[in-house]
Amino acid sequence: MKIVISSGAGISAESGITTFRDAGGLWENYPVMDVASDEGFARNPALVHKFYNERRAQLLQAQPNAAHIALAELEKKHDVRVITQNVDDLHERAGSTNVLHLHGELMKVRSMTHPEREYKLPCDQLTDKGIETTPDTRDSYGDQVRPHIVFFGEAVPNFDRATAMVNNADVVVVIGTSLVVYPAASLLQYAREGTKVFYIDPKPATVPSWVTVIAKPATEGVADFIKMLDEL
Ligand code: OAD
Numbered sequence: 001m002k003i004v005i006s007s008g009a010g011i012s013a014e015s016g017i018t019t020f021r022d023a024g025g026l027w028e029n030y031p032v033m034d035v036a037s038d039e040g041f042a043r044n045p046a047l048v049h050k051f052y053n054e055r056r057a058q059l060l061q062a063q064p065n066a067a068h069i070a071l072a073e074l075e076k077k078h079d080v081r082v083i084t085q086n087v088d089d090l091h092e093r094a095g096s097t098n099v100l101h102l103h104g105e106l107m108k109v110r111s112m113t114h115p116e117r118e119y120k121l122p123c124d125q126l127t128d129k130g131i132e133t134t135p136d137t138r139d140s141y142g143d144q145v146r147p148h149i150v151f152f153g154e155a156v157p158n159f160d161r162a163t164a165m166v167n168n169a170d171v172v173v174v175i176g177t178s179l180v181v182y183p184a185a186s187l188l189q190y191a192r193e194g195t196k197v198f199y200i201d202p203k204p205a206t207v208p209s210w211v212t213v214i215a216k217p218a219t220e221g222v223a224d225f226i227k228m229l230d231e232l
Contacts, residue, residue, distance in 0.1 A: 001078045001079065001170045001171055001229075001232075002078070002079045002081075002168060002169050002170045002171070003074065003078050003079065003080045003081070003169065003170065003171045003172075003173065003229075004080075004081050004082075004083060004165050004166050004168075004169040004171070004172045004173070005071055005080065005081070005082045005083065005084075005172075005173050005175065006083045006084075006085075006162075006166070006172065006173070006174045006175070006177070006184075006187050006188070007082065007083075007084045007085065007086060007091070007174075007175045007176060007177070008084075008085045008086065008174075008175065008176045008177025008178070008184075009085070009086060009176060009177065010175065010176020010177060010201055010202075010217075010218055011065075011067050011068065011084075011086070011090075011175045011176040011218045012062070012065075012068075012086055012088050012090050012176075013176065013217070013218070014065040014066075014067070014217060014218060014219050015062040015063060015064060015065045015068070015088075015090055016058075016061065016062050017058060017059065017062050017086075017088055017090075018058070019176075020032075020178075021178050021180065022203075030051060032152070033152065034047060034048075035047060035048055035051040036048075036051075036149070036151055036152055037151050037152040037153050038151045038152070038153035038154055039153060040151070041146065041151060045135040045146070046134060046135055048146075048147065049132075049133050049134050049135060049137075049147070052106065052133075052147040052149065053131070053132040053133065055087070055106055056106055056107065056121070056131045056132070057131070059088050059089070059106055059107070060131070062088070062090065063090075063093075064090040064091070064093050064094035065090075065218070065219055066219040066222070066223070067175070067218035067219045067221070067222040068090050068091055068093075068094035068096070069094045069095070070222045070223065070226060071091070071094070071096060071222060072091070072094040072095035072096045073095070074226065075095075075096065075097065075098075080096070080098065081098045081100070081165050081169075082096050082098060082099045082100065083100045083102060083162045083165060083166070083187065084099060084100070084101055084102065085102050085103050085177060085181065085184045086101070086103070087101065087103055087104050087105055087106040087149060088106055089105065089106070089107055100158050100161060100162060100165070101158065102150070102156055102158050102159065102162060102184050103149065103150045103156070103184075104147070104148045104149040104150045105148050105149075106147075106148075106149070107120060107121050107131070108120055108121065108148035109121065109123075109126070109133055109137070109145040109146060109147055109148055110145060110146060110148045111139055111141070111143045111144075111145055112143060112144045112145060112146050113141075113143040113144070114141070114143065117139060117141070117143075118148060119139065119145065121133075125139055125140040126138070126139055126140075126145065127139075133145060133147070156183055156184070159183050159184075162184075162187060163187065163190040166187050166188070166190040166191055167190050167191070167192060169191065169192075169195055170195060170196070171195065171196045171197075171198070171229065171232070172188060172191050172195055172196070172197045172198070173197075173198045173199075173200065173222075173225055174187075174188055174197070174198070174199045174200070174201075174207075174211075175199075175200045175201070175218055175221070175222070176200065176201055176218050177201065177205075178201075178205055179205040179207070180205075188207070188211065196212070196232060197210065197211045197212065198211070198212045198213075198214060198225055198228070199211050199212070199213050199214070200214045200216065200218060200221030200222060200224075200225060201213075201214075201215065201221075202215060202216055202217050203215075212228075
């Protein structure tokens, strides 16, 4: 079966990564337009670098949880593709081999002059050899680098690939997202008629009636979903 997973911050919550919009979430403590928008980056790049340095430090303390691991293991039986809004690498570290990041990757930076030059941190080709970067960090061409993150106000370059994947799926599973941020929130609308769509979230947003809602945390909800899959 062709299974497409569409994950958001909630799947990593049980790994200790703070979500954005839950109580105590990141956007309660940081003005989103200061640290995650193209305008904010132009205004105060040092603050934006610092914000993502802190996110990287948190990510290095985190491990994939049972939900990430169960989804990776599903590849033994099915054709599984993961589309994630998350910038963490927990799906990959759990063993998923087919992961498309819609909003960028925390452990990467890219050249501001040549965006196709991406660097996985830590990186010897940068003046800063660790996982922290600043507006003074340069690559070996002498160019400044920036977080490899899709800021608000920027296009989502992988979106067309994502809609094609959803359109080609037999089963779509949306996990741990408030379905607030577009275009990612519209992905489930690209499922073909007849595709089984599940949504796992302890506080689910309102979704169309053809979606099967599993109102549980990701670790439990994914286990339930896998049982349901065997019965499809
Ligand atoms: P949000 O923080 O908006 O939503 C997190 C969702 O996870 C909520 O619906 C929670 O109910 C759910 N949740 C919490 N704990 C959970 C658990 N243990 N298991 C499953 N779900 C749980 O995060 P996103 O929807 O991912 O973009 O946010 C989308 C985008 O907004 C992010 O990619 C980020 C942000 O601004 C950028 O920074 C570009």
